[in-house]
Amino acid sequence: MDLLQNNNIHIISDLRLVSKTIISEGYSQVYVLIDEHTNEYCLPLLQDALVDEEVYFFYLEVPAGEASKDLSTCASLWESLSEYHADRKTLLLNLGGGMITDLGGFVASLYKRGIDFYNIPTSLLAMVDASVGGKCGIDFAGFKNQIGVFNTAKHTFVFPTFLQTLPGIEFWSGMAEMYKHALIMDRDHWNTLKDLERQQIDAELLEHSITIKARFVESDPLEKGDRKKLNFGHTIGHAVESYFLENKKAIPHGIAIALGMVCEANISVQKNILTLDDYDEIEECIKSKYEFPKIASSDFEQLLDFMQQDKKNENNAINFTLLTGIGSSIINQTATNEQIVESLRYFFSK
Numbered sequence: 001m002d003l004l005q006n007n008n009i010h011i012i013s014d015l016r017l018v019s020k021t022i023i024s025e026g027y028s029q030v031y032v033l034i035d036e037h038t039n040e041y042c043l044p045l046l047q048d049a050l051v052d053e054e055v056y057f058f059y060l061e062v063p064a065g066e067a068s069k070d071l072s073t074c075a076s077l078w079e080s081l082s083e084y085h086a087d088r089k090t091l092l093l094n095l096g097g098g099m100i101t102d103l104g105g106f107v108a109s110l111y112k113r114g115i116d117f118y119n120i121p122t123s124l125l126a127m128v129d130a131s132v133g134g135k136c137g138i139d140f141a142g143f144k145n146q147i148g149v150f151n152t153a154k155h156t157f158v159f160p161t162f163l164q165t166l167p168g169i170e171f172w173s174g175m176a177e178m179y180k181h182a183l184i185m186d187r188d189h190w191n192t193l194k195d196l197e198r199q200q201i202d203a204e205l206l207e208h209s210i211t212i213k214a215r216f217v218e219s220d221p222l223e224k225g226d227r228k229k230l231n232f233g234h235t236i237g238h239a240v241e242s243y244f245l246e247n248k249k250a251i252p253h254g255i256a257i258a259l260g261m262v263c264e265a266n267i268s269v270q271k272n273i274l275t276l277d278d279y280d281e282i283e284e285c286i287k288s289k290y291e292f293p294k295i296a297s298s299d300f301e302q303l304l305d306f307m308q309q310d311k312k313n314e315n316n317a318i319n320f321t322l323l324t325g326i327g328s329s330i331i332n333q334t335a336t337n338e339q340i341v342e343s344l345r346y347f348f349s350k
């Protein structure tokens with residue numbers, strides 16, 4: 001709990017804490033960044049909580065979906081802030097999923113060399129992962145998160161009630177990151193999560209997952225070492241996400257990561273560092289929860305191309321975090337193209 005408080009991450013049951021914090025920190029203007037879904041489902045709850053408070057908000061809306069996490073959207077947001085004469089004492093409130101917190105954090109970090117931003121994550125994925133840890137950025141030239149900065153939100157307010165309106169597929173997308181936190185370092189957390197249904201995910205479990213992420217971030221803010229464990233599932237996952245984005249059939253981030261985790265667990269088995277029993281348990285849990293889109297084997301080369309471009313690579317080798325067990329992981333691993341293709345072939349053969 002102290003860890004979260006020290007990092008200004010607040011798990012709240014009353015949104016009035018947001019306006020109280022804004023008032024106490026004395027901003028000249030407050031902008032709320034939303035997409036059309038968080039405008040419809042989440043903004044009214046925030047507005048209700050602000051009725052008695054003396055904060056006036058401006059609203060900046062972007063279309064929902066990963067395609068908005070791009071340079072042209074940034075340019076139009078910077079134009080709006082400039083037109084409204086937003087000064088350096090302006091606050092940007094990012095009310096949305098990971099697309100909004102990544103985009104808003106990036107826009108705030110560069111506007112006038114940096115204005116404050118708060119994250120108010122509204123998707124499960126953003127609550128347990130994207131809104132924590134200071135990675136802000138946009139997709140560029142067809143690659144995920146190609147341009148970005150490390151910059152931490154002044155505050156992050158996690159209000160679990162927002163999850164009530166989250167579509168099912170987006171909920172399970174967020175669960176993938178919770179599974180990841182468990183798989184890389186906490187077998188007990190995995191044992192708790194693996195059989196749970198949606199309605200059983202509560203504030204306590206969210207706090208547990210956020211704490212795992214926050215611990216990695218605190219010990220290694222710039223991802224030079226152990227924080228790379230959080231990249232488990234993301235080497236293949238990001239390639240899969242970029243592949244579908246390029247083909248204009250974007251899939252939720254966590255679905256791509258779930259697929260990536262199973263494949264990267266398979267590579268761990270091929271390298272004899274994970275037992276087949278542990279692999280089977282992971283595969284069975286994840287395949288029972290998700291429906292994955294097909295990728296033809298003729299397109300595996302294209303996935304390898306995306307992996308070659310991954311910013312996590314070092315010395316021209318594709319870099320992985322792999323599992324050494326359920327609840328333990330190892331960073332800076334490599335795999336041959338054959339091992340990667342074999343993991344994909346096995347995944348799609350069943």
Ligand SMILES: NC(=O)c1ccc[n+]([C@@H]2O[C@H](COP(=O)([O-])OP(=O)(O)OC[C@H]3O[C@@H](n4cnc5c(N)ncnc54)[C@H](O)[C@@H]3O)[C@@H](O)[C@H]2O)c1
Nearest residue numbers: 037041064097098099100122123125130135162165166253
């Ligand atoms: N910065 C990081 O450390 C980090 C970590 C993981 C993922 N990410 C990024 O996060 C993004 C994915 O985040 P996401 O899955 O939240 O995607 P998202 O922001 O696109 O949200 C998914 C969908 O859910 C809708 N939505 C959000 N909250 C809602 C609510 N309460 N009720 C109804 N609808 C709601 C959104 O409008 C959107 O349509 C990706 O861009 C990924 O790269 C960043």
